[in-house]
Amino acid sequence: MDFTLKIWRQQNAAAKGRFETHKVAGISPDCSFLEMLDILNQQLIDKFEKPVCFDHDCREGICGACSLYINGRPHGPDSAVTACQLHMRKFKDGDTIVVEPWRARPFPVIKDLVVDRSGFDKIMAAGGYISVNTGGVPDANTIPVPRAHAETAMDAAACIGCGACVAACKNASAMLFVAAKVSQFAMLPQGKVETRERVLKMVAKMDELGFGNCTNTGACEAECPKQISISHIARLNREYLSAKIL
Amino acid sequence: MTKLNARIPEGPMAEKWNNYKAGQKLVNPANKRKLDIIVVGTGLAGASAAASLGELGFNVKAFCYQDSPRRAHSIAAQGGINAAKNYPNDGDSVYRLYYDTIKGGDYRSREANVYRLAEVSGNIIDQCVAQGVPFARDYGGLLDNRSFGGAQVSRTFYARGQTGQQLLLGAYSAMMRQVNAGTVKLYPRTEMLDIVLVEGKARGIITRNLVTGNIERHFGHAVVIATGGYGRAFYLSTKAMGSNGSAAWQAYKRGALFANPSFVQIHPTCIPVHGDYQSKLTLMSESLRNDGRIWVPRKKEDAEALRNGRVKPKDIANEDRDYYLERRYPAFGNLVPRDVASRAAKERCDAGYGVGSGLAVYLDFEESIGRLGKKVIEERYGNLFQMYEKIVDENPYETPMMIYPAIHYCMGGLWVDYELMTTIPGLFSIGECNFSDHGANRLGASALMQGLADGYFILPYTIQNYLAAEIMTPRMPVDGREFLETEGQIRERLNRLMQIKGKQSVDRMHRKFGLLLWEMVGMARNSEGLNKAIKEFSSLREEFWTDIRITGGIDEMNPELEKASRVADFIETGELMARDALQREESCGGHFREEFQTPEGEASRNDNDFMFVAAWEYTGTGKEPVLHREPLNYENIKVQTRNYKI
Incomplete structure (x- = not known):
């Protein structure tokens, strides 16, 4: 398969970016999107040019490093996948493909397609944990957890922190990311104890870092590679409201 | 000449760890604040260690090459984590987990370390549940277990097919809590390039900021390497693209012994x-x-x-x-x-x-x-x-x-003693990065167990036994001679790589090397192939250093430069793997020598001559390393041939 790529190039955070056009030919339909970028980079190196920088690591859809906005969609035209699990068979031969970094003010571009998502780590540091030290905890089976609650907690915990939700949202809101963590812990007796402090701190940090608010468009859920439901945002709102009132 | 002293505590097996803890030296809270610990890598081992050490009050600096510590490749582990909880009442015990691990490792792991691993396994599950890890549960609300990888008991805890992710996020959360508390300082997108030794002790590291290209110097009273395995040497593997063995390899080149490098695990279902x-x-x-x-x-x-x-x-x-x-x-x-x-x-x-x-x-x-x-x-x-x-x-x-x-996992790694310290004083190695617990073959669901055991429950004790003697050592300025010299060597190495301007890209050369490694030091090995591998890898090393092409600059984000430095180390590691496989004239676990098999094609182990850990000492690039042997003694287990037929 042959493709024309329009790729965002930007030397660093301060520089002005631009689209560059490149062609790749003879690509196997079984090739992943990132492997196709590897082939492009090989071409660039052969011409003594700088390869395109992009974040990637596990290449099996779990580390959350890849952060490509492909043809106007986070992680591209397939559903419930990250860009590393997107295969070229999802495109048509001869397609022109536009590749951009995440577009969101709280995720500034570092270089080319690489963005700075350290805001997520800062939100986690503000309260995305249960305050237990190593050791001195009760036996794991001391507190039974209803299976349905544990399953809902796991649904939320599946978040890979890629930031597609923020990139998809017109408000660059991190509500789905924050909700996934708040909801996971709110569903578990171990996490319930601190719910109030946690939700207030995480939301305050999210606001401070310039992420927007939620206006219920549902774009985050539609583009989330782990299909995390916006019902977790409802739970976040509920926890936030009760924390504010009580 | 032997430098190896595993320092295994006295006493019966079941009492060794308790005896050790009772007798070890501790550091009091006021002194902990004065001590800096560098932790390289933020996977299960690194993150759990950083969190636990931070909670104790040490100053921790945690480094990872990823943009966030949450992306370390432990996250990709799927199946589960073993623990001798015996919740299903099916006959499990600390002894049985220890026994299965030793047997599964084909009698090439260190008995005392494995027993301790089994002993603390239950604490790990308690800890993770308290952190909010959503393990699978049955309808009564208690934890579910499954049987895994041929175990006769159900001792594997799991969180759907994402157990590694959930455990890592637990450890990451605990570490981020310490970041908030100010005891852990994070250095993401930062790669360790060398270790700084002062008077023979590990005192710091040299890093490269992967965003700016800046070379930086960091001091620590102790350095902990938790950077995983070197399996991506093979190019194609289940490892992450950035997974590399360079931190451990630099430690080896600075004098730490490297144990059983030929023991790599090849996973059957990829x-x-x-x-x-x-x-x-x-x-x-x-x-x-x-x-x-x-x-x-x-x-x-x-x-x-x-x-x-x-x-x-x-x-x-x-x-x-x-x-x-x-x-x-x-x-x-x-x-x-x-x-x-x-x-x-x-x-x-x-x-x-x-x-x-x-x-x-x-x-x-x-x-x-x-x-x-x-x-x-x-x-x-x-x-x-x-x-x-x-x-x-x-x-x-x-x-x-x-x-x-x-290729999936590396049983081999830096040689460590019972305290998880390498042969360099003050340099520790935990998780997949060390060699001690899995012998020649790792059982399923045991990697997560070992990473968290080391980080939560073992290193936070044993490192204090070392640091107790360091409380009078003030923080060293990083412009001392040793720091500047090491930094100079790193700058020279990177400049040299940039200036080669050859014909082959890093990926092409890595793929070529990886195929050779797979062919000659992969699933089946023989002396002819291994001898050939040693020669070919040596000439490939020359080829690399004369023909590699790196575009882009040194003072900017440059993934080609990052990869080149790692691949240079992989090629050298491959040579050591071949040497180790060549000296081990037997088949055991993941190491299969075609010359040593039974008539039915099963592995033929040689306990008389090879029941030892092979620990290699670096003597210079292209020079033959020196082999040290740590004999393995099994006091509490009968050594036998693994038989899965009857």
Whole structure:
């Protein structure tokens, strides 16, 4: 398969970016999107040019490093996948493909397609944990957890922190990311104890870092590679409201 | 001349760890504040260690090459984590977990370390549950267990097919809490390039900021390496693209001994290679072998017809299928340990019975779907089936999966003593990065256990025994002679790499090297191939340093430079792997020497001559390293031949 790529190039955070056009030919339909970028980079190196920088690591859809906005969609035209699990068979031969970094003010571009998502780590540091030290905890089976609650907690915990939700949202809101963590812990007796402090701190940090608010468009859920439901945002709102009132 | 003293505590096996803790030196809270600890790597071992040490009050600096510590490759572990909780009341105990681990490791791991691992395994589950890890539960709300990788008991705890992710996020959360508390300082997108020794002790590291390219110097009273394994030396593996062995390799070049480098694990159930553009291999969880049956055609002409696509797998009648694991190993069947399953697949494919590209076997769920119904299979493996379909574009509910072995885990690593300290004082190594617990073969669901055992429950004790003597050592300024010298050497190395401006890209050379390594130091090895490997890798090293091409600059984000530095180390590591495989004239665990097998083609171990840890000492690039032997004694377990037939 042959493709024309329009790729965002930007030397660093301060520089002005631009689209560059490149062609790749003879690509196997079984090739992943990132492997196709590897082939492009090989071409660039052969011409003594700088390869395109992009974040990637596990290449099996779990580390959350890849952060490509492909043809106007986070992680591209397939559903419930990250860009590393997107295969070229999802495109048509001869397609022109536009590749951009995440577009969101709280995720500034570092270089080319690489963005700075350290805001997520800062939100986690503000309260995305249960305050237990190593050791001195009760036996794991001391507190039974209803299976349905544990399953809902796991649904939320599946978040890979890629930031597609923020990139998809017109408000660059991190509500789905924050909700996934708040909801996971709110569903578990171990996490319930601190719910109030946690939700207030995480939301305050999210606001401070310039992420927007939620206006219920549902774009985050539609583009989330782990299909995390916006019902977790409802739970976040509920926890936030009760924390504010009580 | 031997430098090896494992410092195993006295006393009966079951009391060693308690005795150690009772007698070890501790650091009081006021002094902890004065001590800096560098932790390199933020996977299960690194993050859990950083969190625990921070909670104790030490000043921790945590480094990772990823943009966030949450992305470390522990996150990709699927199946589960073992613990001797005996919740199902099926006869498990600390002794049995220890026994299974020693036996599974083919009697090449250190008994005292393994016993301690089994002992603390239960604490790990308690800790993770308290952190909010959403393990699978039964309808009564208690934790569910499953049997994994051929164990006779159900001791594996799991969180769907994402156990590694959930455990890592637990450790990451605990660490981020310490970041908030100010005891842990994070350095993401930062790669360690060398260790700084002052008067023979590890006192710091040199790093490169992967965003700006800045070379930086960091001081620590102790340095902990938790950077995982070197499996990506093979180019194609289940590791992450950035996973590398360079931190451990630099430690080796600075004097730490490297143990059992030839012991790498080849996982039997990975999606086969499908093209030369491929960048990595994807693992399908071993749990699939609980319900899937592995087969190839009994007749070569059927295999050929399948390869050409003339017939479909369902066209092959049951009597024309060779369920070779069930045939060869009636007692364990499809659940034999990983090394045995991998070799058996290779044997069938080499003999001409492979399907797909010829290097693949079937993993078939037809029988279990018939027995249990599609719904049950979907509940158990739904996410794995979906993942397979996304990659291969075939529906495994209807046609069998194709699988083939791939490089997965490194049992070998930095030699450490009972305290997890390398032969360099003050330099510790934890998790996959060290060698101690898995011998020649690791059992399923034991890697997560070891990473967290080291980080939560072992290192936070043992490192204090070292640091107690360091409380009078003030923080050193990083412009001391040793820091500047080491930094100078790193700058020179990077500049040299940039200036080669040769013809071959890093990936091309890595792929070429990886194929050679797989061919000669992979699943089956022999002296001829290994001798050839040592020669070829040595000339490949020369070729690398004269013909590599790195575009872009040194003072900017430059993934080509990052990769080049890692691949340079992989090539040297490959040479040591070949030397280690050559000296070990036996077959054990994942190490299979074709010259040493039984008439039935099973591994033939030689306990008289090779029941030792091979620990290598660096003597200079291109020079022969020196072999040190740590004899292995098994006091509490009868050494026997592994038999999965009856």
